[in-house]
Amino acid sequence: MNSTRDIEALIDAMAKLPGLGPRSARRAVLHLIRKRALLMQPLADLMGQVATTARECLNCGNVGTTDICDICASEKRANGQICVVEDVADLWAMERGHAFKGRYHVLGGTLSALDQVGPEQLRIPRLIDRVETEQVTEVILALNATVDGQTTAHYIADQLEGRVTLTSLAQGVPIGGELDYLDDGTIAAALNARKSI
């Protein structure tokens, strides 16, 4: 490759982002170079801006640009519900659903004996604090349906048992989902939770 050193370094850095590889990084960088005034400089400025201002909410672990995120700061969201998610991406997915009106707690992963992740690494003590100090009536465990996700959900449920109502998301067929494309566990769960019509 004969692009000069900065261009190669930029391609290498982009190629390390999740979801990108060397080929898509090269295409993205060429695209940006072609539109360097219109696209690349604004993107660089925005990225520098976010790198300076982004931080994790001290209360819930959401990302934002203030010590306490917009959701935690909003009195409207103080409805007594906390939805526990593994990751900020899950929080964003919940928000796109426009159905949940409460606050969140982002664990930052799942318990994992293998990777030596214990409750302290996961903001679980902070969750227990919040249940005691905020007026929490319900904790919704919206963890992924993986072994580690469910282990973590059970651990949290044990810790909070008797203090709040504990719920989890319903399992079933996604809207528009074709049975043929669903895994067996989902079909079984949807059957077990069947409703009369």
Place this chain on the structure above:
Amino acid sequence: MNSTRDIEALIDAMAKLPGLGPRSARRAVLHLIRKRALLMQPLADLMGQVATTARECLNCGNVGTTDICDICASEKRANGQICVVEDVADLWAMERGHAFKGRYHVLGGTLSALDQVGPEQLRIPRLIDRVETEQVTEVILALNATVDGQTTAHYIADQLEGRVTLTSLAQGVPIGGELDYLDDGTIAAALNARKSI
């Protein structure tokens, strides 16, 4: 989504890059925010640097950080061969092959009646100039095996006929390529160009 405005704007901008979509842009931005000091700020700086310094070579259309690119500036590459490619990405692919020792000419696309792309939009006049002014003995037409690519190759061949040796890349089975995965045209071309062993 409740991330503050800059984070959303960054995700939107990243999602518009070729090869990325909203989902991978969100994952990439979260990854960068998690490593904002170590990854995001250096990437922003590098991108700003490239946005300022990147330019197209006035001679061949390659991208670099000087008016005349490293390849055009290198006397070692003045071996009388010019390899004509559609795009800088194709030039990079050729360079990764480490087989071509000459210079390039990047057209910046293909002739297209539909998109109203004529020879002037494609650095074709500049190619003809170069054949006359640089000591060029061979022009290798390394255009894509698409209809527009081949139309463009024929047009250039017509313009340069009689002035230099004109060649094109051999067509055949890629090394490691499985016949089952190749399109019919490639198999036919490889059969027609078969060699005795």
